[in-house]
Amino acid sequence: MTGAPEHPRRRRAFVLCAVVLLGLPLICALLGPWLADPADPRSGAYAPPSSDALLGTDFVGRDVVDQVLLGGRTVVLVGGGAAVAAYIVGVPWGMCAAAARRRWVDEVLMRPLDILLSVPSLLTLLLIAGLSRPGPLVLGGVVSLIMLPEVARISRAAALAAASGPAMEAMLLTGESWWRRNFRYLGGTVLPTLATDFGMRIVGALYLVASAAFLGVGVAPDAADWAVMVDRNRPGLFLQPWAVLVPALLVTAMSVGLNLLFDQALHRRRETT
Amino acid sequence: MTSKLVPVVSVVDLRVGVADRLLVDGLSFDLHRGRVLALVGPSGSGKTTGAAAILGEFPARSVVGGTVTVDGKAVSAREPVPPGPVAYVPQHPAGALAPALRIGPVLREIARRHLPAAELGRRERRVLVRAAVASALRQVGLPDDGSLHRRFPHQLSGGQQQRIVIAHALLARARVVVADEPTTGLDAVLRREVADRIRVLADDGMAVLLLSHDLDVVRRVADDVLVLDRGRQVEYGTAEAVLGRPSAPLTRALVAADCGRAARPAEAVTVRAADAATPRAAADAVAAQATEGPYGGLPDSSSRSVDGLVVSELSAWYGGRRRADALSDVSLRLTRGTSLAVVGRSGSGKTTLARCLVGLHRDQRGSVCLDGQPLTASAADRSRGELARVQYVFQDARASLDPRRSVLDQVARPAVRLRDADPRAAEDRAVRILAAMGVDEAIARRRPRALSGGELRRAALARALAADPDVLVCDEITAGLDPLARDAVLDLLDTQLRVRGLALLVITHERAVAARLADRIAVMDSGRIVDEGPAAELLDRPTHPLTAALLSADLAAAPAP
Amino acid sequence: ADRSASPAGANSRPRPGGRLRAVFAGGGAQETLDPHLANLFVEAARAKAMFDKLADHGPDLSVVPRLAERWESDASLTKWRVTVRPAVYHDGRTVRAADVLYSYGRILDPRRSFRAKPNLGVIDLAASRAVDDRTVEFTLKRPFAEFPNVLAAFGAYIVPEGADTFERPVGSGPFVYSSVEPGRSLLLRRHADHWDGAAYLDELEFVVANEESARVNALVGGQVHYAHELSPTSARIHRDSDRISVLRLANSAMQAFAMKVDRPPFDNRDLREAMFLLADRPSLVETVLAGTGQVGNDLFGRGYRYYADEIPQRVRDLDRAKWLVERSGAAGSTIRLDTSEAATGFLEAASVFAAQAREAGLRLEPAVGNKDTYWKDTKDAGVLSCFRSGAMPIETHIAQRLLTGSTTNVTKWARRDFDALYDTAVSTADEAVRRRTYLDMQRLLHTEGGYLVWGFADWLVGTAKNLAGVANAPANTLDWARFDKVWLA
C-alpha cells in the first residue's frame, strides 16, 4: 500500500532529521578522539556534573565527556565492522543455500551453521577470553561468527521463494553469472528484509561487544566504548545518569537514524520497481 | 430499464501520463449493465492502463486527467474503487495468485465472502460455498472434484492459472468485470467456453469490459468495441459497426491481419522451402541483418548437418515420491531448419515437455540429444555452449524477467554471457532485435513493470534469440499479441528458421501460428503425443478428433473433443 | 558487639516471632549444606544458623567461646583441654566430646580437602582424646599459643558423630532445618533448646540472588528483610533512604595489590617502595569503595587484635615515588596488573591504580583474567595482582600467606628471619612478647612487604527498617549474619 505521495519539503526535512541522527554520533565517534583529553585527573566515581566534568564522572571517576568522545570509535569500528562482516559472509551463504537446486547442497551449507548456533555463545566468548588475550580484531571476528548463522538463515529464508522462481530459471538458462543470480538478483529481492534486519542487528553487535568486554574479551572492561560504558556504569544509573544516558542515546540516535534512512531508501526503491 | 441507461462505469477523457509520454490520451467510454465492451488495439496501446483506471490504479508517478466514475462515485488514485463492485481478471494470472496459498481455500474464501447474506447455519453455508466453488470451476473447464484444491499456484499449468483467476472473478459476484486478455493461454475449446461464459455473465446483468486481441472472441461476445492506438481512442461503436465496417486504418489493418491468419493456408511451409529469390527476400534480409550479430556468422551448414534435437521415450513427473505423471514416453525429432508446433489442451503437458528439453525439470527419464550428444536433465549442469544452443521462452514472460533490471539490459545479457559478445555490441543487437518485433528502445530501457504484456512477451523472445540458439523452444510466444505484432514476431522467427537453420519448437494454441511456422505438428493429450504429422496434413485433413478441435479454423466451429 | 547499629534497634524491644528472609549471593544449585564444605558467604551463614563451632571470632577477631565453655593449655602449649558446654542437637541428642573429635577428624581426613584442614593441621588427632563426655584433650604437633584461633576457624563446625550426608542437616545451632530448594531457598525454624537462648524469629529463610541489583530491589521492594553484600554504589544511592538501612560492617575486607617479591620487577625494594608511595589511597577508597571503607597502611587486620596501630600511616609522595621508579629502572616499562571480576571492585581498583601509577611514570596494564580461576592463576604466575582478604586473625593471615611454607603465599614472601619471628610469636605464652613480635613482623612487612594494602572495605548489608538487632561486626566473625539475635519489629 503506497500511501499518498509525501510532500517533498516534508520528505527533505525528514531525511535531514535522519541524517542528523545518524551523523551526530558518527562524527562524535570519528572525530571525538582528537577532542578528548583522557589525562584528566580522576575524581570520585559517579560524581554529578560540575564545571570540571560537564556530564559528571563514570564508575572509576573519569570525566564522562572524555569517555564519550573517546568511546565511539570502537563501537563504530568493531560493532559495525562485525555486523558488516557477518553480512558479507552470511548473505551469499544464505543465498547459495536458498538457490541450491539440490536439497543436499542446502543441507551441507546450513547444518554446520546450526551446530554453531547450538553452542551457547557464552561458552565461545569465555573460551576465547580464557585462551588468549584477544584484541578488537579477534573480538570483531567472534561477534560476527556468532551472528553469521543468524544472518545466513534469515537470508536463506527470505530468498527461498524467489530462488526457485522463473526469473532465476531464466537467468540460469541465459548463463548468468553466479554473482548476478545469487547476489544481485536474489540479494536485490531480499534487500528490504536484510536492510531492516541489519539496522537492528548492528545494535545487537554493539552490545555483544560490550558483553564480551565484560567477559574479558576484546576491549578492556574500563575501556572508553559507548556500549561498554552503558554496561559498566549502569549501577550508577540513579546516581549519575549521564554516564549511561549519553552513550546510550548516541547509540540509539545512530540506530534510529540508520533505520529511518533505510526505510526511506526502501520506500523509494519500492516506488520505482 | 434505467439500469441500461445509467452507465455503471463512466470514463470521460481519461489521460494517464508518465514522465515522457501519455499512455492513455483521451479515453472515454461507458459500461452498461448487460453489455460487453471490448477494448482492442495493438499491444502497448494502453488497454491495460485504461482499464486499471477504472479501479483507481495508475502507474507509479503518473499524472492523471479526466474523470472515472464507478456507481456514480469518482475514482482516483487517492480514492480507489472500494473492493467488491469491480472484479478484475489480470493479464498476468501467475502474479495474481498468492504463491503460498493453496487454490481451494482461496476459492472458498472468495465464495464465502460473496455468499448471499441470508441467515444460514454454518453447515449450510459450507455446503453453499462448496457448491459455488465447484460450479465456478466447472464453468472455466476445470475439474470440480477438488483435485486441484490442495495445489499451490505454481503446480498449475499456465492455462489452469488463467482459469483459476477467471473463477475468482466469477465467484466475486461483482457488478462490473474487467477481463484483461482472459483467453490467452487457452486452447480453442476453452477459449470458446470462456467467451461464452463472459457472454452469459453480461446477459445476467453484469457490465463487462473485455480487453482482447482475439477478434474471434470479441466478435463472439462484444456488444461494443473501442479501438485504441497509442493511447488514443480511434474508434468506438457497436461490434458489428466497428469490426464489420472498420473506418480507422488501424482497425482495418487489425481486422485484415486477423482474417489473414485464417486465410493464409499451410503453403507457408512450401514457401519456406524456396530460397531467397522470393519477393519476401528483402524483408528477410532486413530481419537477418537485425538478428545476425557481430559474433555469429551464418551457420556452417556442413557442421550443422547432424540431426538436431532428438527426444526419445521422455517421461516426466511431479512431486517426487507421490508422483503425478506429466509426460509419458514422448518421442520427438526436431531437425535443423524445421519447426515443430506442439498443440494440446491446457494442462496436457506442453510446458512440462519444454522444460524437460531446456533442463528445467529434473524429474525426468528418457533421453534428450542435441546433435547426437545427450543433454543433462539439469541446466545447471550444462556447459555454456550447451546453454547457448538450447534456449527457452517462458510461458509467463513477466515472471521470467528480473523486475529490478531494465529489460534491454536483460535482453542483451545472454549474448555477453553465452557468446562472449562485447556488452555494447550486444546491446546494439538487442535493440535491433526488439525493434524488429516492434518494441522501441525507449520502452525497453524501462523496467519490466513499466512494459505492457505484449511488450514483455516480445522482450522474452528477444532475450532467447540474443543467445543465438540452435534450438529454440517457445512457449506461447504469441499469446496476448495483436495480429500485427504477431506477424512481426512470426516473420522474424521464420527468417531465423530459413536463414540460420534454427530448430524451432513452438507451443501454441493458435492455428495461425502453427499454419505460419510449423513444418510438423504434434498434438498432446495428458502427457502423450496422440497425433503427429506434417503441418499441412493436420491442418487441412485432421483425423484425430482432438487435432480437429484444437486446430479448427473457426472458433464457433471448434467441436468439443 | 554493637547491636544498636540498626536504627530500629534503638527504640524497639526484642519481639519474638515472624519469618525473616535474608538474601545472599550464592553459587547456584551447587551450593551445599555440608557445614565443613562451606565456602561462600551464604553457605557460611547457613552453617552458622544450623551449627556451632567451639569458638568464634569477636569483632576484633579475638576468640569468643561458643560450644566450648572454656579451654586451657599446659605450660608447653602442646596440650589443650577444651570443655564443651551442655548443648543439644536439633534431634535432642546432646553434644559430646566424641562429636568434637569426629568433626575434626572428618575435616582432617587425608582423603578429603575441607577448607579448615590447614587451620586444624596443627592438631595431632591420633594423640588427642575425649577425657570425658564433655572434655576433649587436644595434643598439638608443636607448641601453639594461638590454638583458640583453630577452634574458631572458618568451617570448623561441630556435627554429630557419624554425620556425613547433609540432605537434612542436624546441628546444634539456633535454627533447625525445614526444607530446601537448591539454588533458591533454605527454610529454617527456631531451635527452641539452643544453649545460647532460643532465637526471636520463628522462621528464617535464606534466598539466593547473585545479582546485586536484584538483592537491592528485593529489599527495597519489601520482599526480603536482609540483603547481604551490597555494592558501594547502592549504598550511596540508598544512604538516605526511608525504606532501607545500609549497614557498613567496618574492617571486613582488606583491599590490596599483591606484588611478587621473588621476581623482577618487584624483587627490587625500591620499586616496591615506589608503589607504596605512589598509591593515592584516599582516592582509591573514594572511587572504588565509594567512600565505604578506610585507608589501609600496607598491613592486614586493621582494628584486629595485634594490629600495629603505632606504625604511621603512609601518604602519597609522588616525587619520591618518581625518583624511586627512576632508580629502580622500571620507568617506561610496562607491568601487567592482573585483575578480574573475582571480587567486586577489582576492575575499578586496577583502572584507578593504573592511572595513579602513570602519574609516577610507571605503566601498569590491567589484564582481565578469568574470574573463576583467578586465585589460582595469580598465586604463582604474574607479578602484580589485585588482592583482597576477608577477616581472619592476623596470625592466620601470616601463617597462610607469609611464611616460607605457606600454601597460599601470593607475594612469595619467604624469609627465614620472618619465619623465626612467627615461631616466637605463636610459641610463647607471654602475651607481651607476642605483641612485640607481631609488631616487629608488621614493621618488616610495612617497609618492604609485598602487599600494598590500600584500604579496608566495609561490608555492606542492607536491612529493612523493621529489622532490629543486626550487629555491626566484620564479615565472617561471630556477629556477622547472625540471625538468632535479631527480631522483626
Added chain:
Amino acid sequence: MSPARYALRRLVLGLLQVLTAASAVYALTEALPGDAAVVRAGDNPDPARIAALRDELGLNVSAFDRFTGWLAGIAHGDLGTSLASGRPVAQELARGLAPTALLAFGTLALVVPVAVLLGAAAAARERGLLDRGLTVVGVALYSVPEFALAVVLVAVFALHLGWLPATAVGAGADLTAEPAVLVLPFVVLAIRPVCSLARLVRVGLLDAYSSEHVRHARRLGLSSRRVLWRHALPGALAPAAQHLARTADWLLGGVVVVEAVFVVPGLGTALVDAVAARDVAVVQGLAVVFAATTVAVNLLADLAAFRLAPRAGVAT
C-alpha cells in the same frame, strides 16, 4: 519429498548435530582454564588441596576417557552426576527447565501477536505518523540493553509505584502460582524481540502490499483484514519466522540477564553457574538440551520457510 519425511530426515541429522555440539562444548569446557577442583579451591588455592579435590571429583582420569564414559552414559539416557553438587545432572536440568520454559513460552505468547499487530499497523500507512513513531520508538527501545530496561522498569513499576513485585525472590518453585512476579520479566524479555520482529513484519508486509497478488485479493472484495492475514502476511513471514526461531532459541537457551535481575534461576543461570564451577557434566547436559532445542526450533522454522515458499520444494 513430503514435509514429514523431510522432518524425519532432519531429526536424524539433528541427532548428529546434538552429538557434535555436545562434543564441541565438551572440548570448549575442557579447554577453559582451570577445572572444578581449582574453582572449588577458590581463594585458597593450596596445591595439595587442589590435588585432593581433583582426586575426590574423579578428574584424574583423562579427558578422553571421561568423554567416552559420558557418551556411554548418554546411550543409556544417563547424563551423569554433577561435579559440584553430586546430584544427577538430569535433576539439575529439570529444575532449571521449568522457569525457562515458562519464561520462554510466556514471552513468545506475548511477542508474536504484539509484533505482528504493530508491524501490520505500521505497514498499513507507510511513513505515516504511526509508522515513523513505531520505527523511532521501536528502534530506540531495541537499542536499550535489557539490563537497563529491567532496572528502569523495576524502579518505576515495582519500587516507585509498587504495582508489581520487584523480583521473584521467595516465590517458590512454581512461579505460575504467583503470576505477578512474571509480568516484568515477560515485558523486559518481550520488548526487544517485539521491536525487531515488528520491523521485519512491517517490511515484509510493505513488499507484499505492493505485490500483484495482494492487489488481486483486495480487488476481489475480500475484507482488508482477510487480505492482511491470509494473503499479505504469509509472504512477509518467512524472515520473521527465522527471527522468531532465533528468539525462541535464545529464550529457551536461558536468558541470563533477566534470570539474574528477577531471580528466576533457569537454564541460563544454570549454564553460567556450571561454567563458573567448571561442572563439565552439567555443562554437557545443558549443551545437549540447548542443541536439541536449537535443532527443533530450526526445523520448525525451516518447515515454515518451505511452507511459505512452496515452489522451493519440500511442501508438496
